[in-house]
Amino acid sequence: MVAGAPRVFISHLSGVAVFDPNGDQVGRLRDVVVMLRIGGRPPLVLGLVVEVVSRRRIFVPMTRVVGVESGQVITTGVVNLRRFEQRAAETLVLGELLDRRVRLTETDEEVTVLDVSMAQLPARRDWEIDKVFVRRGKGGALRRRGEALTVEWSQVTGFAAVEHGQGAANLLATFEQLRPADLANVLHHLSEKRRAEVAAALDDDRLADVLEELPEDDQVEILGKLAEERAADVLEAMDPDDAADLLSELPEADKERLLGLMEPGEAAPVRRLLSYEERTAGGLMTTEPIVLRPDATVAEALARVRNQDLSPALAAQVYVCRPPDETPTGKYLGVVHFQRLLRDPPFALVGSLVDTDLRPLPPDTPLPAVTSYLATYNMIAAPIVDESGSLLGAVTVDDVLDHLLPDDWRESAGHGGMSPVQDLEEAPDAR
Structure with missing residues (x-):
């Protein structure tokens, strides 16, 4: 070169x-x-x-x-x-080479791959991998631990061997800024072995967020490779409705064992959701909407809405109920929309602002009726109330879409925006 x-x-x-x-x-x-x-x-x-x-x-x-x-x-x-x-002869650099443990040919010392570089060959369009950026493990007295160095590809051996227990720290650092849905897409396209290694390296909250965005088959596969105690911790970190959907895909014995390992307070709402039919309001709802007592102020409501962990659909409105103010609540009084909160003074009480015109839905409402309700009233969330008048949860538009779209919608080219080169779909395969 x-x-x-x-x-x-x-x-x-x-x-x-x-x-x-x-x-x-x-x-x-x-x-x-x-x-x-x-x-x-x-x-x-x-x-x-x-x-x-x-x-x-x-x-x-x-x-x-x-x-x-x-x-x-x-x-x-x-x-x-x-x-x-x-294809069988192909290797993905980010997905398969980073974090691999290889050896320096000169010293037979084991090192970890942090990165590799590619360079263009002279007078050609061809590119080759030419250098490897590695980190040494524990060395001798004259070599500080963790020393990083760049070596020629020919100075390293071990890339062709199948490695078990490969780390994932550098791969995750590469994708650190990705949203959960995008990181889920990365995981979906990795090999089963690599997917398990990356999942093991994620912390519980991040893995929970990613699992919620994966197809059900991938969710079950990843959960099944975790130690049971950790699987229960990850389920606790998931939204209860997503955890219930995942558990419903497992054999009954596995489901009960994991529920038994979860904290009782975390398992209770999941068990309630599992008691409803899947394609009903009860089976679709989340049990963690914003619930306020009638004597709460607009300022308190806006503070709750600002929570960055809330989805936009859940932050669009608050539900006013008598105590207790965790689902199932005391008597449901009505809903206050975010726009109304912006129009009224901070000291106003939410109990005086409730919209009582919109009827809540019972938990056995079928999916088509829930969809019609949201469309008819231009809502992005609907309250679910039981026979005694207690708020059980809320169904959001994203919950509904998950069940209306095809099972493979995350992989489908038909959702989202279209590529500017979409019309070239039938171009000859260059590979």
Whole structure:
């Protein structure tokens, strides 16, 4: 490779925008595909995994890449929007090489891969992996622990071996800023082995958020690979309705065992949700809406609405009830919409602002009736009240959409915005 040839560390490419020749954004880079070669030869970079606006992952050959610079990737020619499927001879850099334990050929010392760089070959469009950024483990007295260094690819061995118990710290650092739904999409496209390793490295709250965004099969697979005590902790960190949906997919014995390991106070609302039919208001609702007593002030209500952990749908309105003010509550009095809270003075009592015109729904209301209710009254959440008049929870529009969309909607190219190159779907496969 000649001096001055372009080189880039691949972790720096994670999430960067990918543009077509017209300057329209195709999507964002999620990984780099390479082919390992024998004899210590540097791996050949085959192409990029790009996530388009609809969350579909496509393959862009490196022969179509004309620029990798300034936090962006420029492509040329026709982009094929066929879904990327990893082939047997292919390796994903971010998904499979980071955190791998390998050995330095000169000293046989075990090191951990933090990053790798790729460089463009002279006078060609081809790219190769040329250098590896590694961290040493515990060394001798003259070598401080954790020393990091960059070495040539030929100075490292062990990438081809199957590694068990591979870490995930550097992979997670690469995707640290991703929203839970986007990180869930990353996990979904990893191998089963790598998915379990990444899940093990996430803290309980982050894993709970990600599980809520994954398809049911992935949820069950990941939960099944966790120690039972940790699985119970993660279920406690999930929203009760999402935890109930996940538990309903498990065999009865496993479900009861995990519920028994959960804190009683956390398990109780989940058990209540499991008692309702799946496609009813009771089965769809969350048991943690914002509940206030009638003598609470507008200022208190707005403080509760500001909670960053609330979804926008739950923050859109507060439910006014007699004590107790945790579900199931005392008598349900009505709802106060966020816009009304903004119009009234901070000292006003929410009990004087309730909207009593909208009837609440009973827990056995079927899904089509819940959908019609939200559409008819232009609502994004509906109160669910039992025969005694106690508030049981609230059904939000996102709960309804989860059950109206196809089971594979998270993988479908039909949701979300459309890519500017969507019309090139039938382009010939360049691979």
